[in-house]
Structure formats: C-alpha cells, structure tokens
Amino acid sequence: MKKTTEEYRSKCPLSIALDLIGDKWSLVIVRDLCMGKSKYGDFQSSPEGIPTNILASRLRLLEENGIVIKEPYQDRPTRYAYFLTEKGADLLPVLQQLVIWTQKYVPDCLTPPEIFSQITPQDLLLKRER
Amino acid sequence: MKKTTEEYRSKCPLSIALDLIGDKWSLVIVRDLCMGKSKYGDFQSSPEGIPTNILASRLRLLEENGIVIKEPYQDRPTRYAYFLTEKGADLLPVLQQLVIWTQKYVPDCLTPPEIFSQITPQDLLLKRER
DNA sequence: ATAGTTACTTGCAAAAAGCAAGTTTACATG
C-alpha cells in the first residue's frame, strides 16, 4: 500500500485504487471494520492471522489515506479504537463484489453473514453514530 | 498473488479473493484485457510501466487461476495472445466499483472511457467470440 | 549480413513481508 506522499503509478482510477488498497491485508482490515470490529486485538484475532507489525503499519496507512480514523476509548494508557470514515465505508461495494466473485468461482469458501450483502455504506456510518 | 497449489489464509471469500488477485498488478492486467488489449507488448505499453518479469509471472498465475487463457496468434515462433475467461470477465464489476470509489475520492484521476462503466462481463466474452 | 521486433528469462539489488521477542502502561491478585 502506498505511502501518502508518494506518486501514483498513473492517473488511471483503477491503478490509483490499487496503489491505495491493492495489497493482501488492507481490505481484510476494512472487512473487519465493516463487521463492527474496532480494536487492535479484534483485528489480530481474525482467522487470517495478520502479523502484528503489518497490522500496525496498515492501520497507520489507512489512517493517513483517510480510510479509517482512530478515537481514544480509554485513558491511562490511551488506547484507540478504529472506525471507517465515509471514504472507508464506500469501499463496501468493492468488498461485496469481491465476495460475489469468490462465491461464484471458489468452491469451498464460506458464505458471509447475510447482513454483509445487504448493508450499504450509509448503514456503516449510522451504526457509528449510535 | 497466490500460487495455485498453496492454501488460502482462511475460507473467507474476501480474503480468498485477495489471495488470488490482491496485489498491485493483477487487476491492472485484467483492466487492459477488458479494454481489448491481448498481447504481451500491449500490457507493457500501459502507463503504469509494469516490469517485464512481473508481467510474465502474473500472466502465468492468472492463467493458472483460470482468469485468463492464452491462444496462439502466430507460428514460427509461436506467440500467444491473452484473453479473459468467464471467471476473469466476472471481475469487471469489481474494477467498476474500484473506479467509482477512486473517482469519488481522488481529485486528479482520469475518467475512463464511458464504455468502461457501461459494459458487462457478458459483453467482454461476446467481443471475444467475434 | 545486419538490424529490428516480440516475448520472454536471468541475475542482482532494494523493498516489503513475516516471525519472534521485547517494551510500555496499567490493572489484578496473593
């Protein structure tokens, strides 16, 4: 995933998207955020087993790119919970299409909770506000 | 991108999709195929400037994963042109959603040809048959 | 005969990923 200051490979919107979130881990974190996870340990406990240094660096990059924001959820020590921004929530249709594709072509993959295919980016943000 | 024989990180359809095409280059090649490019040199000449060894390895993996097929377009020496399979063409909605997202959030990106947002996976395969 | 084209492969250096261990700050227990 691209550091914010670097240049894009081209001005094609597809390649820019891949510069920003085109790696093996970023969208896995976004998926977890869509499913309501918000703390560091939540992401670590996902079945893919993301290495902790990669998780920390991806959260930083996702924040730099305006896809997530972090908010303190306690003091002493200050700990942060992570949430999707509108920009991040708008990645949901991308995730949904990826899931549809895999479901069609990869036999032994799981079926996500029904709600996953039904929610919209707005739903994710509304959940946030409550 | 995943070698065909390896295991997936999990059985989640999202992470499987990323195991298969979650890297910086695979979908750039799929984009070019959607736009009618088919020869090695066509992919090389795209503005992103894919390194030739990466291009060769990605075409091999995309073929192993059933996303592209190659067909000889001349003999002496035998040269192959690459085309999307149905599985590959069905990645179009993913690309379209990625483009919508970038257009919404990244100011100075280009607008793809109007046809790109209008075509369907079936159109790509029909084009093939002619 | 020489140069050019197309589609690659090979070798090597640089960058990124992955693993294990360590650090920090605080709470909980005996």
Add this chain to the structure above:
DNA sequence: CATGTAAACTTGCTTTTTGCAAGTAACTAT
C-alpha cells in the same frame, strides 16, 4: 508490595517479493 496478566505496539532479523537492467530466442525486413 511483588508478581502476573493484558493490550497495543515496536524492534530486529530472515525470507520473500519486487523492480531494474541486461540477455536470449526465433523470426522478419532491408
């Protein structure tokens, strides 16, 4: 009070992947 546990990271190091440059093979054109 000392020890242990937990959450959220960071650091160090090895392995893998990427990226660049150069080389190769099989023709075609001049």
